[in-house]
Amino acid sequence: MDSVYKAEGGSKAKLRNSLGALKTYPSVPIIVSLIIAFSSFSPYFLTAGNAESILAANSVVMIAAIGMTLVFLTGGIDLSISTVISASAVVAGTVMASTGSIALGSAAAVGVGLGFGLLNGFLIGYCGLTPFITTMGTQLIARGLAFVISQGIAVKGTPYALLDFGFYTLWGIPGVMLICIAILIVSIVGLSQTTWGRELMLFGSSRDSARYTGINTKKIELSVYMISGVLAGIAGMISIANLGNAIPGVGDTLLLIIIGGVVLGGTSMNGGEGSITRTILGVGILAILTNGLNLMGIPFYDQLIIQGILIFVGNGLAMKLSSNKR
Amino acid sequence: MDRFKQTFSSKKWLAIALATLALGIALSLVSTAFLTFSNIQSVLVQASVTAIMAVGMTFIILTGGIDISMGAILFFTSSLFAKIMVETGSYSMAFTAAIGCACLLGAVNGLLVVRFKIIPLITTLATYTMYRGMAIHLTGAQNIPVPREMGFLGNGKLMGIPVPILLLAIVFVLGLYLLNKTRFGLYVKAIGNSEQSARETNLPVNWVTILVYVIGGLTTGIAALILLARVGGLQSGIGIGIEFTVIAAVVLGGTKLSGGSGTIVGSVIGAVFLVLIDNGLNLLNASPYIYDIVKGVVLLAAVIIDKVSFERQAKHLLEQKALRIKSTSGVA
Amino acid sequence: MSKVLGSIVAIAMLASSTLSFAKDITIGLSVDQLFESRVGVTDAIKAEAAKQGYKLIEVVADGDAQTQNSQIQSLVTQEVDAILVCAVDQNTIERALIGAKRAGIPVVAYDRALPDSRAVDAFVGPDSISDGLAAGQHMVDQLKGLSGDIVVLELLGALNDQNGIDRSKGFNDALKQLPNVEIVAMPTDWDSARALAATQNAFQANPDIKAVFAATDTQIPSIETVLTDIDKMKSVGEEGHVVVTGVNGSNDGYEATRKGFADGIVVMDLALTGQTAVHLATALINGEKVEMTNVIPGSFYTSENIESNKATIWGAK
Numbered sequence: 001m002d003s004v005y006k007a008e009g010g011s012k013a014k015l016r017n018s019l020g021a022l023k024t025y026p027s028v029p030i031i032v033s034l035i036i037a038f039s040s041f042s043p044y045f046l047t048a049g050n051a052e053s054i055l056a057a058n059s060v061v062m063i064a065a066i067g068m069t070l071v072f073l074t075g076g077i078d079l080s081i082s083t084v085i086s087a088s089a090v091v092a093g094t095v096m097a098s099t100g101s102i103a104l105g106s107a108a109a110v111g112v113g114l115g116f117g118l119l120n121g122f123l124i125g126y127c128g129l130t131p132f133i134t135t136m137g138t139q140l141i142a143r144g145l146a147f148v149i150s151q152g153i154a155v156k157g158t159p160y161a162l163l164d165f166g167f168y169t170l171w172g173i174p175g176v177m178l179i180c181i182a183i184l185i186v187s188i189v190g191l192s193q194t195t196w197g198r199e200l201m202l203f204g205s206s207r208d209s210a211r212y213t214g215i216n217t218k219k220i221e222l223s224v225y226m227i228s229g230v231l232a233g234i235a236g237m238i239s240i241a242n243l244g245n246a247i248p249g250v251g252d253t254l255l256l257i258i259i260g261g262v263v264l265g266g267t268s269m270n271g272g273e274g275s276i277t278r279t280i281l282g283v284g285i286l287a288i289l290t291n292g293l294n295l296m297g298i299p300f301y302d303q304l305i306i307q308g309i310l311i312f313v314g315n316g317l318a319m320k321l322s323s324n325k326r
Numbered sequence: 327m328d329r330f331k332q333t334f335s336s337k338k339w340l341a342i343a344l345a346t347l348a349l350g351i352a353l354s355l356v357s358t359a360f361l362t363f364s365n366i367q368s369v370l371v372q373a374s375v376t377a378i379m380a381v382g383m384t385f386i387i388l389t390g391g392i393d394i395s396m397g398a399i400l401f402f403t404s405s406l407f408a409k410i411m412v413e414t415g416s417y418s419m420a421f422t423a424a425i426g427c428a429c430l431l432g433a434v435n436g437l438l439v440v441r442f443k444i445i446p447l448i449t450t451l452a453t454y455t456m457y458r459g460m461a462i463h464l465t466g467a468q469n470i471p472v473p474r475e476m477g478f479l480g481n482g483k484l485m486g487i488p489v490p491i492l493l494l495a496i497v498f499v500l501g502l503y504l505l506n507k508t509r510f511g512l513y514v515k516a517i518g519n520s521e522q523s524a525r526e527t528n529l530p531v532n533w534v535t536i537l538v539y540v541i542g543g544l545t546t547g548i549a550a551l552i553l554l555a556r557v558g559g560l561q562s563g564i565g566i567g568i569e570f571t572v573i574a575a576v577v578l579g580g581t582k583l584s585g586g587s588g589t590i591v592g593s594v595i596g597a598v599f600l601v602l603i604d605n606g607l608n609l610l611n612a613s614p615y616i617y618d619i620v621k622g623v624v625l626l627a628a629v630i631i632d633k634v635s636f637e638r639q640a641k642h643l644l645e646q647k648a649l650r651i652k653s654t655s656g657v658a
Numbered sequence: 659m660s661k662v663l664g665s666i667v668a669i670a671m672l673a674s675s676t677l678s679f680a681k682d683i684t685i686g687l688s689v690d691q692l693f694e695s696r697v698g699v700t701d702a703i704k705a706e707a708a709k710q711g712y713k714l715i716e717v718v719a720d721g722d723a724q725t726q727n728s729q730i731q732s733l734v735t736q737e738v739d740a741i742l743v744c745a746v747d748q749n750t751i752e753r754a755l756i757g758a759k760r761a762g763i764p765v766v767a768y769d770r771a772l773p774d775s776r777a778v779d780a781f782v783g784p785d786s787i788s789d790g791l792a793a794g795q796h797m798v799d800q801l802k803g804l805s806g807d808i809v810v811l812e813l814l815g816a817l818n819d820q821n822g823i824d825r826s827k828g829f830n831d832a833l834k835q836l837p838n839v840e841i842v843a844m845p846t847d848w849d850s851a852r853a854l855a856a857t858q859n860a861f862q863a864n865p866d867i868k869a870v871f872a873a874t875d876t877q878i879p880s881i882e883t884v885l886t887d888i889d890k891m892k893s894v895g896e897e898g899h900v901v902v903t904g905v906n907g908s909n910d911g912y913e914a915t916r917k918g919f920a921d922g923i924v925v926m927d928l929a930l931t932g933q934t935a936v937h938l939a940t941a942l943i944n945g946e947k948v949e950m951t952n953v954i955p956g957s958f959y960t961s962e963n964i965e966s967n968k969a970t971i972w973g974a975k
Contacts, residue, residue, distance in 0.1 A: 042736075044732075044735045044736045044737075047735055049731070049734065050732065050735045052731075053728050053731035053732060053735065054728070056728075056731075057724055057725075057727060057728035057731070060724060077447075123626070123630070127630065127633060128633060129629050129630065129633055130583050130584075130629070132583055133574075133577050133583065133625065133629050134626065134629060136570065136573070136574065136622075136625060137622045137623070137625035137626035137629065138622060138626070139622070140618045140619070140621050140622030140625065141618070141619050141622035141623060141626075142622075143618045143622075144615055144616065144617070144618030144619030144620075144622060145619065147614075147615035147618070148613070148615040148616065148619065151615075152614075152615065152817035152818045153817070153818050154747055154748075154750065154818070156774070163752075163753075166753050167753070167756075239724065242724065242727060242753060243723055243724065243727060243750045243751070243752070243753060244752040244753050245747075245750060245752075247723050247747050247750055248818070249723075249747070249818070250723055250724065250750075252721075252722075253720065253721060253722040253725070254722075254724070256451065256454075256455070259451060260451065260455075263448050263451070269447060269448065270445070290725075291728070291732065294717055294729060294732050295732060295736065297715060297716070299463075299716075299718070300462075300692075300717070300718040300720055301458075301459045301460075301461075301463045301467075301692075302459060303459070304455050304456065304459030304462070305455070305456050305459035305460060305463070306459075307455050307459075308452040308453060308454070308455030308456030308457075308459065309452065309456060311448070311451065311452045311455065312438070312442075312444065312449065312452035315444055315448050315452075316442050316444050319444065357863070359862050359863045360862075362862070364862065364888065365862045368858050368859075368862060368887070371887075372854075372855055372858065462692065466692075466697065467692030467693055467694070467696075467697050468694055468697060469693070469694040469876055469908060469909070469910070471909055471910060471913070477882075477883065477886070480883060481883050481886050481887055488887075553851060556851075556854055556880070556883050557851055557853075557854055557879060557880050557883070558850070558878075558879020558880060558882065558883065559879065559910065561850040561851075561876060562691075562692070562694065563693070563849075564850070564851065604855060604859075605855075605859055608844070608855070608856060608859035608860070608863070609859055609862065609863050611842070611863075614817065614844075614845035
């Protein structure tokens with residue numbers, strides 16, 4: 001069977017393949033051009049220090065974006081991701097402040113994320129509620145929780161070991177990014193190589209066909225929201241390592257960045273179209289853009305305008321190119 | 327009796343109306359300050375801003391779309407108005423520019439949605455970011471006061487009724503008429519039910535879509551001026567985030583996010599309901615952070631109840647159908 | 659002759675080295691968020707930096723702690739000579755600041771103190787406790803004669819903002835002088851629309867509120883709106899006047915006090931704060947020792963003397 005596909009070997013096929021890859025990942029030339037442009041504007045752009053700071057800062061967004069990608073692939077949305085990050089961070093911070101144990105803190109963070117994920121997944125998957133409103137509701141609850149527990153102030157008392165981890169780098173890559181990469185690998189493999197992953201994509205493209213083929217659609221929906229919640233919990237822990245404290249409002253501004261990154265990468269909110277690799281590129285573009293614009297000294301309100309245009313153009317481009325592919 | 331029940335339960339805003347009533351009763355039992363004329367009036371005035379925007383948002387959601395840039399439109403409109411006021415002192419210029427701009431921003435949203443076929447959520451996410459950046463660019467993050475007399479728009483009374491409530495009433499009536507008594511309204515609902523069929527039956531889908539976003543912009547512009555008048559001037563970040571409250575109001579009011587089904591009455595009551603929650607929590611001197619939790623729980627409860635009653639209604643209808651088939655086949 | 663020549667050369671060298679020294683200095687300015695009073699300070703900083711011939715790189719975090727972290731790291735990467743920072747949340751940016759310290763870049767915190775930080779070399783900012791105290795003290799003086807229970811409304815700022823917390827603390831300390839006072843505190847998150855709603859509801863529940871303290875005077879117009887609504891809009895000195903004081907120094911506060919609606923406001927000295935921040939940075943760059951804490955208390959003005967002091971009020975237009 002394989003030989004039929006392998007028959008077309010040689011350089012011509014390879015070129016066609018790589019051009020095809022470009023179509024699937026239109027973001028790559030965008031990133032390359034951005035990097036070239038920014039490095040010509042600022043001598044600091046292509047430095048190790050700069051790269052390190054980009055990686056560390058975006059690990060939180062990236063981890064959450066993975067969860068959001070999975071949710072998008074089922075045609076849903078998770079508006080609560082941002083505040084669940086905050087709530088997990090706050091709970092973990094409080095636990096660590098009284099027990100001094102990073103392990104317990106991490107368990108608490110994941111627990112909170114899982115809890116909200118279960119709630120979302122149950123309401124959306126089993127009760128059939130609309131994702132938008134449901135996660136809007138849980139977003140508010142998570143936010144309230146974060147602020148009630150912390151009384152609005154940053155939770156102090158983070159164990160020194162965690163703070164030091166925030167500085168840790170291996171071959172120039174921040175430790176927090178290494179965790180992010182590990183999660184990325186697991187999720188990419190999980191999505192593309194497992195039955196679950198394939199069922200997910202099928203469910204996203206057509207709910208009815210998925211049901212007819214006997215896939216337990218309720219379980220799939222429950223699972224993506226659960227994963228999204230757990231990832232939000234992990235992201236919450238990472239934010240503590242990055243910032244030194246658990247901030248009750250840490251996630252508030254992240255929602256639009258997360259959605260923007262996933263959308264820019266070219267994952268459709270209608271479901272069935274997209275991938276985690278695309279999200280990596282999308283988040284990457286936004287991160288590089290913000291960093292570069294900062295180095296160029298562009299005032300932040302103009303940055304907002306540029307971001308908005310880019311999100312729109314990027315998504316449109318990605319959608320158009322991938323629909324052309326079919 | 328059944329007939330009565332049927333007409334009543336077909337009113338999509340019944341649920342939120344009952345919920346609001348129940349909440350009102352509960353609050354009046356808990357706090358003596360609640361059931362006074364001035365408090366009720368104050369609740370309505372407070373709700374006017376989101377309620378007016380909710381009318382516009384209803385049109386958009388009825389077509390199956392959404393606009394999360396409304397808060398940014400409000401912010402930009404307020405910024406523009408304040409800036410023109412302070413530089414020219416001309417009310418007519420400032421008002422026309424503000425309302426005109428609000429409609430324009432709405433039109434841009436509509437045009438982008440129609441032309442590029444990118445889903446409204448993403449489109450308005452992008453425009454939200456852009457409009458916000460433009461607004462801050464315009465004013466340099468300065469607070470700009472508006473003249474005293476402007477306060478009339480927010481605090482004044484005409485024939486004993488507070489101006490914001492009057493404006494809400496006007497927008498409400500116009501909205502009702504537009505939705506229920508014109509062909510435009512029919513088209514709006516048709517598009518929401520199925521854009522495909524609407525196109526196939528040659529409805530002017532594109533025009534209607536653009537127009538609903540313009541309506542959204544227009545209502546936002548009006549709301550912006552009221553809010554501006556009430557807080558005394560342009561304050562940093564004014565209006566940012568308000569679109570989620572507006573969307574919640576519309577959904578609580580019984581309008582479906584998928585489009586095609588909903589009422590303006592429900593959206594307005596929904597806006598009042600949300601303010602009631604705030605009002606109640608304030609009167610009870612509740613801890614500031616409980617607010618979010620309460621609103622979130624209420625939102626979830628409302629959606630669940632709505633879903634349950636929908637399922638029950640659907641089941642009821644199916645049973646009735648089955649009964650009818652049974653009876654007719656029995657006779658035959 | 660050669661001596662004169664020598665000194666001329668020396669002076670010229672000194673002048674040119676100072677010139678080139680000044681040309682080489684870049685200050686990194688990390689702003690938490692852009693709003694009126696913040697812009698006041700940053701404008702003062704920019705003016706002073708320009709005067710000194712420094713280059714300035716400004717980054718705005720738009721209220722996001724993570725963004726501020728990466729922005730500060732970016733400043734470190736760009737090898738600035740000093741960093742002036744107003745933290746989004748005083749506990750959040752420690753990691754980035756330690757990075758700056760390791761790179762040998764002095765850090766000056768302005769407006770928000772970072773008491774637990776291991777990396778901050780100096781702080782300049784308002785003395786929010788004394789500001790709140792001053793506003794409270796004036797209120798106490800106005801209410802002293804009243805008998806019976808007095809209800810006072812306090813509009814709180816954001817609950818995670820140390821300045822808001824401190825203003826509240828100072829205010830409450832002052833009010834302890836009144837034996838029969840009840841303070842109703844409502845959070846506003848620095849948002850005028852919320853202040854409006856909170857004031858409205860507070861007056862509903864307690865129609866007999868005798869005084870209102872606004873943690874930021876930009877909320878005073880909202881208070882005006884509510885009092886007009888319920889027909890309690892009386893100027894200073896009139897019968898039934900509700901005492902209003904606030905802290906900040908914006909145009910809203912200035913106008914309200916000037917017209918006699920508000921009893922008085924505490925005006926922060928933003929210009930001095932900005933200048934001092936740059937001076938501290940200069941001193942630290944030159945390796946001099948500086949005072950760790952440099953607080954600049956505000957000045958309290960009443961409707962009587964506020965107009966004559968207009969020039970010192972940053973917000974007054």
